[in-house]
Amino acid sequence: MMASLPVAVIGAGPVGLAAAAHLVERGITPLVLERGESVGAALLEWGHVRVFSPWEYNIDAAARALLDRSGWTAPD
Numbered sequence: 001m002m003a004s005l006p007v008a009v010i011g012a013g014p015v016g017l018a019a020a021a022h023l024v025e026r027g028i029t030p031l032v033l034e035r036g037e038s039v040g041a042a043l044l045e046w047g048h049v050r051v052f053s054p055w056e057y058n059i060d061a062a063a064r065a066l067l068d069r070s071g072w073t074a075p076d
């Protein structure tokens with residue numbers, strides 16, 4: 001019975017979305033619960049601030065693989 005229950009990810013911030021991408025990579029469809037209006041709700045509150053870390057460190061490998069397959073182009 002436990003095997004048929006969905007895996008819930010609480011929060012669609014960078015960490016929750018990376019966790020979800022790793023679950024998808026393993027053939028599991030997660031249920032992502034976000035209290036904000038959209039994914040990245042907390043990040044959008046300070047989206048006007050330039051991040052201090054280079055882009056290569058800001059994206060998870062599993063998330064990157066999913067995005068690449070959808071035709072995404074990484075920003076500079």
Ligand SMILES: Cc1cc2nc3c(=O)[nH]c(=O)nc-3n(C[C@H](O)[C@H](O)[C@H](O)COP(=O)(O)OP(=O)(O)OC[C@H]3O[C@@H](n4cnc5c(N)ncnc54)[C@H](O)[C@@H]3O)c2cc1C
Binds near residue numbers: 012013033043051053
């Ligand atoms: C101004 C600023 C600049 C930054 N610059 C950088 C940078 O350059 N490089 C870097 O690596 N990091 C940077 N950080 C840090 C980075 O933003 C955080 O490390 C990162 O967002 C953490 O991701 P997270 O998914 O754990 O949390 P969050 O981004 O906080 O996401 C959590 C999500 O969970 C949701 N949530 C919370 N509680 C619940 C609940 N009970 N139910 C459902 N949903 C819920 C929230 O709405 C939110 O969308 C910066 C942070 C700030 C504030």
